[in-house]
Amino acid sequence: MYANSYQSLPSDAGIIFLGNAGSGKSFLCNCIIGHEQFEHDFRTTAVTTVTEYHEVNIPEKFNLRIYNISxxxxxxxxxxxxxxxxxxxxFEECPNSIVIFVWTQNGGRVNPNDVVAFNALNAAYAFPAESLAFVVNDLPPHRNSRRNYDGEFLATLKVLLEPMKVSVKDIIFIDHIEPGHEMKLTDARTKxxxxxxxxxxxxxTRCADIILELEQLQKDLCDIKNKQMQAEQDKEKFKxxxxxxxxxxxxxxxxxxKAEQEKIKAEKDKEKAEQDKKKADQEKEKxxxxxxxAE
Incomplete structure (x- = not known):
């Protein structure tokens, strides 16, 4: 069941993906939509340079706009x-939304540029916690050999975003997926x-200007890197x-x-019950x- 009921959704409801260039926003949008709607590629410059959206019907009969932003x-x-x-x-076109910020990793660590971007956007819009979600995207699958990688990433992120609270229910981790790998794409869509x-x-609602001045960004990056280093100094505590x-x-x-398995089982049980009823009705008619x- 979705947090909003279908009947309560405004007509301009949507999902807005935010994040820096190259974070894979277009790929994630396509993943939800189920086909290649937005262009995505690995480049040194942004693939998406203008706001674009696509209306899509997702489970529970939700008609939503999926926004892919530069x-x-x-x-x-x-x-x-x-x-x-x-x-x-x-945000003017789709003021009622779930905001998904896409994070990337830099050498296995939280990318400071992402923290700067998120802080600037959150300062401008004060995203309600109940509508804000995070995706750590395009991770190397072999990271699983490094114990607690996802936990370390989340631990660092929580420290860097203090005093904001980040719950495990608010974040997912998605591996790098090669084109044509349908099973992994399905798994990512389910997540x-x-x-x-x-x-x-x-x-x-925008409550302030988005402050992203290059001179200030450099200062913010230094502050974030220092904060990151301080968080990792007490290695045992951090571990x-x-x-x-x-x-x-x-x-x-x-x-x-488990919930997905139960859902699949419930759907199969319902289908079997319908088939059994149909068979019983046919036998009754016969x-x-x-x-x-005979009469």
Missing amino acids: GSVEANQKRVEENKRQIMKA LLDLISKHYILPQ RYAEQLQNELADSLSKQI AEAERRK
């Missing part, structure tokens, strides 16, 4: 200003839909915290898988026809 932090201030305009345009189902579509979060993430994933014939 990145935030770039080396050119002119591009940054255009990105800001495109972001504001999306995304489950993430969406746990959040509310709420009004997103214990990461392990705790890793266990919580594993438990959350286990519950999701018996009735034979009785009338």
